[in-house]
Amino acid sequence: MVDMESVLTALPGRLRALGWAAPFPVVMCVCFVYWGARPWTWAVVLAAAAVTLLAPVVAADLLPVALIGFASCAFALVGRTSTLPSGSGTTAGYPFHSVVFGDGPPHAVDLAAGLLMLAFGAWLVPRTVGIHAALARRNSDLLNRVRRLTVTRVDAVDTAAAELRRIERDLHDGMQARLVALGISLRATERLIRTNPDAAVALVAETRENSARALADLRALVRGINPPVLAERGLGDAIRALALDCPVLATAEVDLPRRLPPPAEAAAYFAVAEALANAAKHAGAHNVHIRAAQAVGALRIEVTDDGAGGADPSRGTGLRGVERRLGTVDGVLAVSSPPGGPTIVVIEVPCAS
Amino acid sequence: MRVVIAEDLFLLREGMASLLKEHGFDVAEAVGDGPSLLRALTSQRPDVAIVDVRLPPAYTDEGLQAALEARRQVPGLPVLILSAHVERLYARELLADQAGGVGYLLKDRVFTDEQFTDALRTVARGGTIMDPEVVAKLLARRSGQPPVARLTDREHQVLALMAEGRSNSAIAQRLVITEKAVSKHCTSIFVKLDLPPSDDDNRRVLAVLAYLDS
Numbered sequence: 316m317v318d319m320e321s322v323l324t325a326l327p328g329r330l331r332a333l334g335w336a337a338p339f340p341v342v343m344c345v346c347f348v349y350w351g352a353r354p355w356t357w358a359v360v361l362a363a364a365a366v367t368l369l370a371p372v373v374a375a376d377l378l379p380v381a382l383i384g385f386a387s388c389a390f391a392l393v394g395r396t397s398t399l400p401s402g403s404g405t406t407a408g409y410p411f412h413s414v415v416f417g418d419g420p421p422h423a424v425d426l427a428a429g430l431l432m433l434a435f436g437a438w439l440v441p442r443t444v445g446i447h448a449a450l451a452r453r454n455s456d457l458l459n460r461v462r463r464l465t466v467t468r469v470d471a472v473d474t475a476a477a478e479l480r481r482i483e484r485d486l487h488d489g490m491q492a493r494l495v496a497l498g499i500s501l502r503a504t505e506r507l508i509r510t511n512p513d514a515a516v517a518l519v520a521e522t523r524e525n526s527a528r529a530l531a532d533l534r535a536l537v538r539g540i541n542p543p544v545l546a547e548r549g550l551g552d553a554i555r556a557l558a559l560d561c562p563v564l565a566t567a568e569v570d571l572p573r574r575l576p577p578p579a580e581a582a583a584y585f586a587v588a589e590a591l592a593n594a595a596k597h598a599g600a601h602n603v604h605i606r607a608a609q610a611v612g613a614l615r616i617e618v619t620d621d622g623a624g625g626a627d628p629s630r631g632t633g634l635r636g637v638e639r640r641l642g643t644v645d646g647v648l649a650v651s652s653p654p655g656g657p658t659i660v661v662i663e664v665p666c667a668s
Numbered sequence: 669m670r671v672v673i674a675e676d677l678f679l680l681r682e683g684m685a686s687l688l689k690e691h692g693f694d695v696a697e698a699v700g701d702g703p704s705l706l707r708a709l710t711s712q713r714p715d716v717a718i719v720d721v722r723l724p725p726a727y728t729d730e731g732l733q734a735a736l737e738a739r740r741q742v743p744g745l746p747v748l749i750l751s752a753h754v755e756r757l758y759a760r761e762l763l764a765d766q767a768g769g770v771g772y773l774l775k776d777r778v779f780t781d782e783q784f785t786d787a788l789r790t791v792a793r794g795g796t797i798m799d800p801e802v803v804a805k806l807l808a809r810r811s812g813q814p815p816v817a818r819l820t821d822r823e824h825q826v827l828a829l830m831a832e833g834r835s836n837s838a839i840a841q842r843l844v845i846t847e848k849a850v851s852k853h854c855t856s857i858f859v860k861l862d863l864p865p866s867d868d869d870n871r872r873v874l875a876v877l878a879y880l881d882s
Contacts, residue, residue, distance in 0.1 A: 523779055523780075526779070527776050527779065530774075530775075530776050531776075534752065534753050537752075537753070538753065543752070543753045543755065544755050544757060544758075546728070547721070547722065547728040547729040548728065548729060548757075552757060555757055556755050556756065556757040559756040559757055559760070559881075560756060560805060560809075561809075562808060562809055
């Protein structure tokens with residue numbers, strides 16, 4: 316799962332890194348111009364170098380700080396060394412040299428130190444840039460992921476709410492009404508059973524018929540919520556059952572060795588059902604072929620029909636709904652339907668393999 | 669006639685058992701889950717078994733699987749499958765061994781006890797019974813296509829009842845026509861669908877179903 320917190324802090328982090336890096340060259344220039352190369356000036360330079368070295372340890376995002384800091388230090392050293400008259404014989408202002416080697420010509424050691432830092436900087440550049448680019452890429456990937464999750468979460472909530480409303484309506488208008496009718500018929504039967512047994516028998520028959528209708532309603536409702544074959548056998552056989560029940564001649568080629576999480580199976584199932592319904596209702600197809608297989612990391616289903624084509628997922632509410640439902644399990648829907656056909660609907664749902 | 673019942677809902681199981689006893693059946697065993705069903709079927713060898721598709725422990729299609737497995741071990745063991753929904757996929761699996769003695773009905777049909785006990789006896793005799801809903805689905809798929817489209821409305825009705833597993837006399841009674849008229853319709857249907865005519869009810873049903881399911 317993506318940590319939203321880390322994604323949202325990425326951008327300010329990078330700005331912070333720039334803010335950290337900018338003062339170094341300025342501070343060092345000011346130091347050298349005003350106070351010359353005194354020991355504590357060097358202390359400032361070394362402190363800057365230390366900070367630049369530590370920065371990436373504290374936060375990977377601060378790597379650019381290291382880069383700019385090193386460049387500043389190296390330039391300060393090299394610049395200082397090169398402006399000294401050659402063979403002046405003094406070590407004043409060259410702490411590296413005097414600390415390590417005592418008195419003597421300063422040139423070579425400080426120049427070497429500067430060049431070494433420059434070389435280290437050169438070594439650091441491609442790595443820093445590479446790591447930073449990777450971080451930036453990851454950040455933008457994460458941002459896109461957050462955007463997509465935000466959209467699909469809204470879709471998931473909407474879809475679930477719409478589904479609940481539909482179920483509530485179906486139960487209220489269908490089942491409840493039928494049960495009320497059953498109650499009324501039974502009450503009437505109760506009244507008639509002694510006075511008019513024939514009428515009572517007729518009423519009982521009617522009541523039984525009503526209960527059968529209630530059961531049929533309930534079956535249809537259950538089929539729309541959680542298709543029985545899907546629950547009992549999984550996606551593979553559910554697709555075979557869809558092909559069998561399709562009014563158009565449909566063939567299914569299914570190779571799904573593993574079960575997927577139920578929400579993914581249900582989304583894929585309803586997508587196939589919609590594609591088949593469209594092929595039969597709108598495309599006027601004679602043959603439909605379904606191919607379902609597990610590819611690397613994804614379940615891929617192709618529904619091809621020989622109908623009239625010209626399907627546009629942005630126009631029909633059916634395919635839009637399917638797309639939204641697939642989106643909630645990170646699935647995608649692609650439709651190729653040139654006028655004149657054939658229509659190819661591709662459904663892909665990621666799955667751990 | 670000895671019957672084994674497999675149904676997980678206690679009320680329905682006991683209700684069915686008492687209904688069957690009333691109609692003179694002998695309930696050998698009534699079980700509530702898949703594994704005990706398979707054991708009961710292979711040890712009791714009943715004349716007919718009534719099996720709910722969904723059974724514990726997993727509430728998937730244990731009942732159907734146990735019934736199919738029992739029929740593999742005891743070929744032709746008569747089984748009447750009951751379910752809250754009917755699927756052509758399951759119907760096809762039940763009919764695949766062509767041994768007959770299978771029924772596949774919606775649970776609602778238990779309400780009409782004559783229809784239910786008739787179906788049970790037919791299956792026990794080795795006949796084939798398909799729920800009207802399965803047949804309707806098969807016919808709906810084929811209705812627009814050439815050979816079935818050539819049938820008259822009456823022939824369509826006869827074909828549907830035939831596929832449900834009814835005998836000629838039952839069809840005649842249902843459509844309020846003479847048995848002779850039914851057999852005339854049958855001959856006409858067989859000619860139009862290019863099916864080999866046969867007297868055996870079970871063979872007839874299987875032929876019709878195989879044709880519609882092709």
